Amino acid sequence: MSTTPNIDAPKFKTESYEVLVVGAGGAGMRAALALTQEGHRVAMISKVFPTRSHTVAAQGGINAALGNVTSDDWSWHMYDTIKGSDYLGDQDAIEFMCQQASEIVRELDHFGVPFSRLENGKIYQRAFGGQSQNFGEQQAYRTCAAADRTGHAILHSLYQQNIRLGTTIYEEYYALDLIFDQQGEVAGLMVMNIHNGEYSILQSRHILLATGGAGQIFRNNTNASINTGDGLGMVLRAGLPLQDMEFWQFHPTGVAGKGMLISEAARGEGGVLRNALGEPFMQNYAPKVKDLASRDVVARAIATEVQQGRGCGPEGDFVLLDLTHLDTDTIKQRLPGIRDISLTFLGVDPVEQPIPTFPTCHYMMGGIPTNLNGQVVCPDSQGKQTPVKGLFAVGECACVSVHGANRLGGNSLLDILVFGRQAAKTISQQLQTEQGQPNLNNLSLDDLELSGVRKRIQRWQSKTSYQEENLHSLKQKMQRSMERGCGVFRNQQSMQHALQELEQLETSLQQVNLRDHGKVFNLERLAAYELENLMAIAKATVHSALARTESRGAHSRIDFQQRDDTHWLKHSLYFSAGDRLVYKSVNLSPNQHAPFTPKARVY
Amino acid sequence: MEFIISRYNPETDSEPYDQHYHLPDAEITADMMLLNALQKIRELDPGLSFRSSCQEGVCGSDGMNVNGQNHLSCITPLSSLSTPVKIKPLPGLPIIKDLIIDMSLFYQHYKEIDPFLQATSLNPDREHLQTPQQRSELDGSYECILCGCCSTSCPSFWWNPDQFLGPAALLAAQRFVVDSRDIMPIERLKSLDDPMKTFRCRHIQNCTAACPKGLNPSRAIQSLKARILSHD
Numbered sequence: 001m002s003t004t005p006n007i008d009a010p011k012f013k014t015e016s017y018e019v020l021v022v023g024a025g026g027a028g029m030r031a032a033l034a035l036t037q038e039g040h041r042v043a044m045i046s047k048v049f050p051t052r053s054h055t056v057a058a059q060g061g062i063n064a065a066l067g068n069v070t071s072d073d074w075s076w077h078m079y080d081t082i083k084g085s086d087y088l089g090d091q092d093a094i095e096f097m098c099q100q101a102s103e104i105v106r107e108l109d110h111f112g113v114p115f116s117r118l119e120n121g122k123i124y125q126r127a128f129g130g131q132s133q134n135f136g137e138q139q140a141y142r143t144c145a146a147a148d149r150t151g152h153a154i155l156h157s158l159y160q161q162n163i164r165l166g167t168t169i170y171e172e173y174y175a176l177d178l179i180f181d182q183q184g185e186v187a188g189l190m191v192m193n194i195h196n197g198e199y200s201i202l203q204s205r206h207i208l209l210a211t212g213g214a215g216q217i218f219r220n221n222t223n224a225s226i227n228t229g230d231g232l233g234m235v236l237r238a239g240l241p242l243q244d245m246e247f248w249q250f251h252p253t254g255v256a257g258k259g260m261l262i263s264e265a266a267r268g269e270g271g272v273l274r275n276a277l278g279e280p281f282m283q284n285y286a287p288k289v290k291d292l293a294s295r296d297v298v299a300r301a302i303a304t305e306v307q308q309g310r311g312c313g314p315e316g317d318f319v320l321l322d323l324t325h326l327d328t329d330t331i332k333q334r335l336p337g338i339r340d341i342s343l344t345f346l347g348v349d350p351v352e353q354p355i356p357t358f359p360t361c362h363y364m365m366g367g368i369p370t371n372l373n374g375q376v377v378c379p380d381s382q383g384k385q386t387p388v389k390g391l392f393a394v395g396e397c398a399c400v401s402v403h404g405a406n407r408l409g410g411n412s413l414l415d416i417l418v419f420g421r422q423a424a425k426t427i428s429q430q431l432q433t434e435q436g437q438p439n440l441n442n443l444s445l446d447d448l449e450l451s452g453v454r455k456r457i458q459r460w461q462s463k464t465s466y467q468e469e470n471l472h473s474l475k476q477k478m479q480r481s482m483e484r485g486c487g488v489f490r491n492q493q494s495m496q497h498a499l500q501e502l503e504q505l506e507t508s509l510q511q512v513n514l515r516d517h518g519k520v521f522n523l524e525r526l527a528a529y530e531l532e533n534l535m536a537i538a539k540a541t542v543h544s545a546l547a548r549t550e551s552r553g554a555h556s557r558i559d560f561q562q563r564d565d566t567h568w569l570k571h572s573l574y575f576s577a578g579d580r581l582v583y584k585s586v587n588l589s590p591n592q593h594a595p596f597t598p599k600a601r602v603y
Numbered sequence: 604m605e606f607i608i609s610r611y612n613p614e615t616d617s618e619p620y621d622q623h624y625h626l627p628d629a630e631i632t633a634d635m636m637l638l639n640a641l642q643k644i645r646e647l648d649p650g651l652s653f654r655s656s657c658q659e660g661v662c663g664s665d666g667m668n669v670n671g672q673n674h675l676s677c678i679t680p681l682s683s684l685s686t687p688v689k690i691k692p693l694p695g696l697p698i699i700k701d702l703i704i705d706m707s708l709f710y711q712h713y714k715e716i717d718p719f720l721q722a723t724s725l726n727p728d729r730e731h732l733q734t735p736q737q738r739s740e741l742d743g744s745y746e747c748i749l750c751g752c753c754s755t756s757c758p759s760f761w762w763n764p765d766q767f768l769g770p771a772a773l774l775a776a777q778r779f780v781v782d783s784r785d786i787m788p789i790e791r792l793k794s795l796d797d798p799m800k801t802f803r804c805r806h807i808q809n810c811t812a813a814c815p816k817g818l819n820p821s822r823a824i825q826s827l828k829a830r831i832l833s834h835d
Contacts (some may be wrong), residue, residue, distance in 0.1 A: 034749045048654075048656055048662075048664065049664075049706070049710075051662070051663065051747075051748070051749055052654075052657075052662040052663060052664045053662075054656070054657065055660050056655050056657065056660070056662050056663050056748075066730075075735070079743065081779060103727045105730070106725070106726070106727055106728070106729065106730045107725060107727070108724040108730070109731055109784075110720075110722055111719075111720060111732040112719060112720025112722070112779075112782070112784070114731075114741045114745045114782075115738075116735075116737045116738065117733050117734060117736070117737075117738045119735060120732070121732030121734050122732065123730050146745075149661075149746065152746070153745065156745075157719075160718050160719035160720070161719050163714050163718060163719060164717075166717040188770070196700060223656065224656040224657040224662060225655060225656055225657075225658060226656045260658075260659045261659075337661075340660070341660075344659075344678050344780070345634070346634075346658075346662065387737055434773060470646075470649075472645075472646050472649075472797065473648075479665075488624070499700060514649070515648040515649045515650070516649045518612060518614055518615075518650060519614060520612065520613055520614055520699065520700045520701075520704075521652045521699060521700040521701075521703050522652075523649075523652055524644075525648040
């Protein structure tokens with residue numbers, strides 16, 4: 001039954017698809033490839049041309065227990081990942097990911113990824129942090145690499161395979177919000193064509209979010225400017241929770257003062273961190289594996305060296321990553337990308353001089369809660385985790401959780417591909433089961449709940465001028481608040497202060513208006529939508545972090561320095577309405593392997 | 604520091620015009636990239652449009668013509684540029700707004716060369732073997748970021764943008780022709796054997812001079828032509 005349409009409300013063009021994939025990074029692209037291959041009517045929506053997605057910047061590699069260099073086993077990889085996660089990772093999900101890894105990598109080779117090679121022709125694998133053989137013994141060589149451009153190689157190959165199959169891609173379209181029907185079921189997506197500012201509705205009963213991370217909430221980060229957590233914002237606005245948002249990875253070796261990533265591969269190939277005294281200080285923090293400890297451990301060690309006055313440079317605010325003892329050919333062949341970055345942004349050739357580095361925000365361990373099949377889950381009235389029909393999430397925007405409180409290097413590219421493929425399989429199966437049922441698409445606009453997104457669109461059309469603030473300065477203030485309040489080390493006071501600042505900034509964001517009202521490539525309008533998402537994510541982060549009174553993985557509190565398994569071996573779920581937090585248990589029951597019980601984490 | 608930026612808004616302008624901007628010296632630091640200056644200008648004038656994403660030269664979003672040469676703004680040091688810095692969109696393709704061009708034709712040419720590996724069927728238990736020597740054949744071509752700096756610096760592309768594939772697409776073609784895992788190299792060469800698609804290249808080598816990643820599309824095209832001729 002239709003009601004009288006509101007004559008003032010803008011009309012929206014609509015199109016309908018069996019599946020929508022939001023985001024064209026590695027996760028979205030792997031999923032779209034599988035769905036197109038199965039013959040489904042799928043559209044991938046991306047706010048940038050696909051190969052501009054941030055997977056392109058991943059450097060070091062992708063983990064799989066191929067055993068090409070040292071003997072290896074998926075269960076060793078599983079153990080390392082669980083230990084790396086500080087036991088917050090779900091063991092069933094980690095088991096699944098590690099089991100799938102070898103096939104996923106061979107598939108990539110088949111898709112054309114130009115992996116570096118060993119003399120015997122097999123895929124090159126390098127040492128990376130937190131990886132061992134035989135459950136904590138010698139260093140494992142598990143990270144499959146295409147020089148130090150593995151993300152670029154994978155993203156381009158996946159795009160190429162999508163070209164081969166003719167996947168439908170909406171390039172430079174921005175996804176604003178999920179649309180539900182009047183019964184509350186997933187029904188589509190509101191998108192804006194960036195080229196002409198026109199809004200339209202893409203209808204679908206299956207939506208896969210693969211929108212990536214949100215490192216832009218911090219001032220210094222390795223992330224692209226597009227990493228604004230759009231999918232997370234959509235999910236919060238839909239009344240669904242975000243999981244484990246207190247856990248952000250600070251990569252130990254960002255370019256000091258700037259943030260660009262210097263891959264862990266630099267240490268995997270033999271690089272050593274040194275303080276102002278020239279000491280290889282990691283031996284004091286991780287006596288056994290030294291520079292190849294987990295990232296949270298190395299980031300804290302660097303921050304501690306600097307805090308205790310052993311930092312380098314006139315301000316004493318960084319440490320040095322020393323590769324000068326490495327063979328020049330190793331640097332040129334295995335690390336050409338980071339050599340470029342160092343030369344371009346610092347004028348330093350790592351062949352001759354060490355690279356100034358400092359921890360920088362790199363990765364979001366938390367995200368949209370999902371199950372192993374990529375289905376978004378939410379607790380029902382009894383607290384039971386229940387799939388949200390038709391809604392899926394994979395990759396950095398999702399939290400399965402395979403990274404727990406700290407992600408291992410080389411597991412992110414693996415995560416996006418394993419769960420991108422798995423979510424596509426799930427959707428495909430659902431579509432096959434639904435065949436023959438009445439077509440649920442092609443609802444009329446009156447059947448859709450559009451009031452929220454309409455309000456949002458109209459809000460940014462307001463032309464009243466508000467002089468005190470602008471979007472750019474609000475974003476910078478938010479990033480500084482997060483850096484000061486919720487960085488490598490946190491405490492109650494620093495986070496409380498950040499929260500107050502965020503609340504003020506949020507009020508200002510509600511008042512500020514655009515200065516540019518053009519339709520074509522209005523990037524200020526885009527920045528406004530993005531900042532709404534970032535602000536919501538920053539708040540989710542601080543609320544979740546304030547509540548967790550322990551230190552675990554990347555969440556490191558000065559006022560609660562110990563891990564507290566009795567009270568905190570559980571996932572946080574944050575709802576934006578009332579800034580409410582609930583908790584859910586960590587899965588400690590893998591399907592095949594015996595569980596790994598939490599123990600002290602020493603490297 | 605002075606900047607002259609080409610502006611064009613299809614909603615209000617009939618053709619592009621130059622706009623002057625000034626950034627006070629106090630705002631310029633020795634290690635700033637052109638992108639940082641553009642971001643500061645955009646703080647003053649939020650209507651100024653340019654694409655940008657990774658800010659470290661790997662995503663290929665921010666190609667633009669700077670003082671007559673094509674560059675990525677994020678890895679072009681301000682200190683390397685003479686003032687006033689004249690910034691225009693990449694030449695030869697339609698302008699959408701300001702520094703943003705319509706790259707459809709560029710992408711279409713890329714798609715025309717079948718830019719995807721065609722290998723023997725997948726064996727989930729074993730990767731295709733490729734020696735380091737065979738793999739090294741791909742060095743210098745797989746690293747392309749599709750920024751368009753090369754093709755839009757090429758006079759042959761300016762003259763025949765609809766028919767000449769341009770250096771980026773041909774570099775990609777070379778990447779698959781020399782990949783030991785690909786089973787279609789002969790078919791690839793045959794489809795490239797065309798006076799317009801490939802042989803329109805006159806070895807002016809602007810492409811190689813323009814490539815911000817230091818790749819050599821010109822040499823790749825020479826190699827393609829030689830392979831095509833030897834298969835004739």
